[in-house]
Amino acid sequence: MQPDVSFVIAAYNAEATLDRAIASAMAQRDVAIEVIVVDDRSSDRTLDVARAYPRDIVKVVALPANRGPGGARNAGLDLARGRWVAVLDSDDAVLPGRLAAMIARAEKAGAEIAVDNVQVVREDGTPEDIMFPTGYLEGLGEISLTDYIAGNIVFESRFNLGYLKPIFQRRFLDDNHLRYDEKLRIGEDYILLASALAKGGRCVVEPTVGYVYHIRTGSISRVLELHHVEAMAEADAAFAAEHFMDDGAKAAFARRGRSLRKAASFLSLVQHIKARAPLKAIRTALSDPAAVRHMSMPIAVRLRRVAAQFAVGTGR
Numbered sequence: 174m175q176p177d178v179s180f181v182i183a184a185y186n187a188e189a190t191l192d193r194a195i196a197s198a199m200a201q202r203d204v205a206i207e208v209i210v211v212d213d214r215s216s217d218r219t220l221d222v223a224r225a226y227p228r229d230i231v232k233v234v235a236l237p238a239n240r241g242p243g244g245a246r247n248a249g250l251d252l253a254r255g256r257w258v259a260v261l262d263s264d265d266a267v268l269p270g271r272l273a274a275m276i277a278r279a280e281k282a283g284a285e286i287a288v289d290n291v292q293v294v295r296e297d298g299t300p301e302d303i304m305f306p307t308g309y310l311e312g313l314g315e316i317s318l319t320d321y322i323a324g325n326i327v328f329e330s331r332f333n334l335g336y337l338k339p340i341f342q343r344r345f346l347d348d349n350h351l352r353y354d355e356k357l358r359i360g361e362d363y364i365l366l367a368s369a370l371a372k373g374g375r376c377v378v379e380p381t382v383g384y385v386y387h388i389r390t391g392s393i394s395r396v397l398e399l400h401h402v403e404a405m406a407e408a409d410a411a412f413a414a415e416h417f418m419d420d421g422a423k424a425a426f427a428r429r430g431r432s433l434r435k436a437a438s439f440l441s442l443v444q445h446i447k448a449r450a451p452l453k454a455i456r457t458a459l460s461d462p463a464a465v466r467h468m469s470m471p472i473a474v475r476l477r478r479v480a481a482q483f484a485v486g487t488g489r
Contacts, residue, residue: 177204178272179255179343183245184223185213187263190387191222195231197266197385198259203273207232209252210263213245214238219263243353243361250343250352259340260362264389268292271383275340278379285345286369286376288316288337289383296388303382305332310380318370319421325363326425327432335363338384345374359397360405364412371416399440406433 180198184191191210198208210223211234223233234248246260257276261267271289279287291304309332313320316334324334346352349372353361370376409430418426 174205176207176255177276178206178257178259178340179249179253180206180208180259180261181246181249181253182208182210182261182263183213183242183249184210184215184219184263185239185242185245186215186217186219188215188218188222190264190389191219193266194261194263195223195226197268198261199230200269201267201272202269204276206272207253207255209234209249211245211249212236213240213242241355241358243357244355246361247352247355250346253343255343257340258343258346260338264387266385266387268383268385272340274381274383275379278377279340279342282315282375282377284315284375284377285342286339286366286374287379288339288376289379290381291336291338292382292385294385294387304336304386307380310378313378316370316376316378317422318367318418319425321367321370321376322422322425322429325367326429327436329428329432335360336386337366338362339366339369339376341369341374345369345372349374354408357404357408359401360408363405364408367412368416371412371418397440399437402433402437402440406430406437409433 178201182191182194182198187194195208195210198206208226208230209232212220212223214236220233220235223231226233232252234252236245236248240248250258257272259267259272275287275289279285290307290310293301293304295301316324316337321334324332341351346369349369351365351369351372354364355361357364366376409426413426
């Protein structure tokens with residue numbers, strides 16, 4: 174019997190949080206699910222935690238080598254049998270009615286993609302405000318390619334749409350040969366959803382909260398480096414070469430490109446300052462004055478704000 178939803182959980186050194194993620198997937202109401210856990214060559218007991226569940230409940234894939242978040246998710250997607258696929262980060266959780274609500278809204282609209290609101294939880298377990306005002310998501314209704322790119326512009330986007338956690342019709346992903354870019358360690362979520370929209374996928378918005386995003390010390394967002402941003406810029410260039418964009422999407426894409434260059438300049442400047450290379454820092458500042466403007470607040474604060482602009486929840 175085909176499941177309604179395949180949950181794909183990429184796990185790397187997630188022994189402390191994996192049970193929570195799996196339990197929340199299994200607790201979904203009114204939908205038939207399968208859970209696929211892909212261990213990305215963890216060095217802790219992640220694999221043992223996953224294998225403690227009966228095989229008919231949780232399928233476990235142990236990768237022979239670390240493939241990164243995109244590669245691990247791709248391995249799970251290749252095994253998925255559900256009509257829909259939902260990616261769940263190993264340190265996050267989902268609420269019990271999430272998938273039923275999202276699928277109902279998507280199928281009513283004839284859409285291939287759905288997103289919902291996100292609850293942010295601090296490391297001590299204290300809930301913060303929801304990520305997006307409900308009225309804002311209700312006003313969107315549906316997210317176009319232009320909307321999505323415009324919502325992923327560093328320092329400029331009012332709300333960072335990169336934090337949205339979409340579900341996809343599995344057949345749509347397969348028919349369009351859509352998978353995560355395994356070269357990216359940050360920004361792989363953005364490229365996949367942007368590519369799906371560019372391929373003609375419709376993305377509807379379920380404004381209720383369904384995904385629970387747990388902030389965790391040590392995630393990759395706290396160690397954002399210049400090469401991450403450079404890789405994202407390369408992925409954007411490949412996206413532009415492959416996909417058609419209308420005038421609105423092109424304008425948003427150009428703004429996003431400028432924002433990535435500013436972020437790269439700032440990170441380069443910080444790198445030179447930390448390396449005690451004043452001449453290189455001066456050359457960077459002269460080549461991009463915008464990088465200097467970002468120094469108006471303490472470096473650590475600005476670094477956190479730059480990192481927060483990139484949707485990261487992989488716990489890497």
